[in-house]
Amino acid sequence: MSPDTSPSAPGSQPMVKALGLVKTYKAEGVEAKAVRGVDLHVEPGEFVSVTGPSGAGKSTLLHLLGGLDRPDSGRIWLDGRQVDSLSEARWAVLRRRSIGIVFQFFNLVSNLTVADNIELPALLAGKSPRQARTSCEELLTELSLEAKRRSMPSELSGGEQQRVALARALVNHPRLLLADEPTGSLDSKGSREVMRLLSRFHQRGQTILLVTHDARVASTADRVISFFDGQVVDDAVLGGPEHVPSSVADILKLRD
Amino acid sequence: MRLALLVLLSRGPAHGYELKQALERLMGAAYPQPNIGQVYVTLSRLENAHLIDGEDVAQSSRPNKRIYRLTEAGREAVAGWFEEPVEPKLRDDFFMKLALAHETGAADQIALINKHRRYCLNAMRDLSKLAAAEDRDHRISQLMIEGAMLHLQADLDWLERCQEELE
Ligand SMILES: Nc1ncnc2c1ncn2[C@@H]1O[C@H](COP(=O)(O)OP(=O)(O)O)[C@@H](O)[C@H]1O
Ligand SMILES: [Mg+2]
Numbered sequence: 512m513s514p515d516t517s518p519s520a521p522g523s524q525p526m527v528k529a530l531g532l533v534k535t536y537k538a539e540g541v542e543a544k545a546v547r548g549v550d551l552h553v554e555p556g557e558f559v560s561v562t563g564p565s566g567a568g569k570s571t572l573l574h575l576l577g578g579l580d581r582p583d584s585g586r587i588w589l590d591g592r593q594v595d596s597l598s599e600a601r602w603a604v605l606r607r608r609s610i611g612i613v614f615q616f617f618n619l620v621s622n623l624t625v626a627d628n629i630e631l632p633a634l635l636a637g638k639s640p641r642q643a644r645t646s647c648e649e650l651l652t653e654l655s656l657e658a659k660r661r662s663m664p665s666e667l668s669g670g671e672q673q674r675v676a677l678a679r680a681l682v683n684h685p686r687l688l689l690a691d692e693p694t695g696s697l698d699s700k701g702s703r704e705v706m707r708l709l710s711r712f713h714q715r716g717q718t719i720l721l722v723t724h725d726a727r728v729a730s731t732a733d734r735v736i737s738f739f740d741g742q743v744v745d746d747a748v749l750g751g752p753e754h755v756p757s758s759v760a761d762i763l764k765l766r767d
Numbered sequence: 768m769r770l771a772l773l774v775l776l777s778r779g780p781a782h783g784y785e786l787k788q789a790l791e792r793l794m795g796a797a798y799p800q801p802n803i804g805q806v807y808v809t810l811s812r813l814e815n816a817h818l819i820d821g822e823d824v825a826q827s828s829r830p831n832k833r834i835y836r837l838t839e840a841g842r843e844a845v846a847g848w849f850e851e852p853v854e855p856k857l858r859d860d861f862f863m864k865l866a867l868a869h870e871t872g873a874a875d876q877i878a879l880i881n882k883h884r885r886y887c888l889n890a891m892r893d894l895s896k897l898a899a900a901e902d903r904d905h906r907i908s909q910l911m912i913e914g915a916m917l918h919l920q921a922d923l924d925w926l927e928r929c930q931e932e933l934e
Binding site for chain 1: 888891920923931
């Protein structure tokens with residue numbers, strides 16, 4: 512652990528802090544500079560989206576923050592703890608306890624029921640079967656999946672599968688939720704449902720970092736970071752002082 | 768609002784307040800609530816232009832109310848309006864700024880793009896909230912909001928293209 516020297520509010524650590532992150536992939540001798548020097552701060556309770564075109568490096572950034580990939584250089588702190596030099600095994604523990612992740616493709620275990628999929632990470636984190644069952648039941652209710660607890664993933668719609676994936680990611684009450692294109696394979700109804708749920712968890716204090724190429728999805732967050740070519744080009748708080756509240760009326764203005 | 772009031776009157780005579788309510792019902796939350804004063808002013812202009820006729824009707828305990836009906840000229844104006852082609856929203860004042868900033872360097876084009884993106888994202892957020900707050904079954908209102916969101920989505924995608932090309 513290294514002391515945090517950044518000028519953040521006294522007594523509060525950023526949930527995510529990254530400095531100088533760089534990641535270059537080499538495939539068949541060709542270099543892809545996926546992340547080219549990124550600094551990032553996310554405060555506890557924030558809902559931040561990272562948006563930009565396909566290939567901008569959004570998923571790479573999220574993978575670095577979740578320890579699914581290692582930066583070439585740069586440092587990462589999660590909840591005040593420096594994590595960039597953790598071992599693979601330590602990262603696995605961290606992801607189990609403190610970081611929930613959802614992806615575009617739901618990655619559910621196909622031969623386990625919905626309830627078992629949700630309970631599995633709780634059991635892996637060392638909860639008793641009874642505790643795991645209780646947390647699972649709470650989430651099933653929360654996500655309107657009670658009737659599906661004994662279904663297999665293949666029997667569910669995409670939107671339902673993503674809700675199960677969300678429950679699985681949240682079952683250990685992670686400090687940070689990472690989401691990579693969570694609506695990317697859903698229809699508009701499924702997307703709306705998943706975004707509504709993310710907003711609801713955010714309102715209860717969940718810190719969320721979402722990456723998406725979809726501006727409509729990105730605008731659900733309180734803060735939108737625009738990402739291009741491996742770099743942050745803009746970082747905007749929505750609903751802030753620059754915001755013009757009459758915009759809705761402006762867009763739909765009927766002429767006299 | 769001129770045409771909206773004329774078309775509503777093609778259904779039959781009505782007074783100002785009824786027309787205001789009909790507009791509200793039709794448009795729902797997607798549309799800023801029409802102001803009753805604005806409705807009356809517009810009606811009197813339409814009357815002066817002989818597109819509608821007004822007639823005072825006595826009410827027992829209240830002031831007279833004025834009932835309006837469409838004239839023949841008004842009917843033609845309505846038919847003409849539906850006949851007119853509608854220009855899709857293609858002209859973009861932002862593009863003018865960007866093109867001139869690019870050409871002359873009078874403003875920073877990337878800063879312009881970022882500022883416009885923020886504006887669009889904020890508008891998008893407002894529309895999402897509006898859609899969530901509005902009655903799901905109000906189809907006209909929901910469709911208007913969705914249309915506006917799709918326009919913004921296209922603007923934002925296009926801003927990405929501008930950024931890729933100009934940076
Ligand atoms: N595992 C990988 N191996 C090689 N190149 C990769 C790998 N992952 C991503 N890339 C490259 O890195 C760049 C950024 O990709 P990515 O982070 O997936 O972007 P985004 O999520 O914004 O679409 C792209 O050029 C992509 O081809
Ligand atoms: Mg991606």
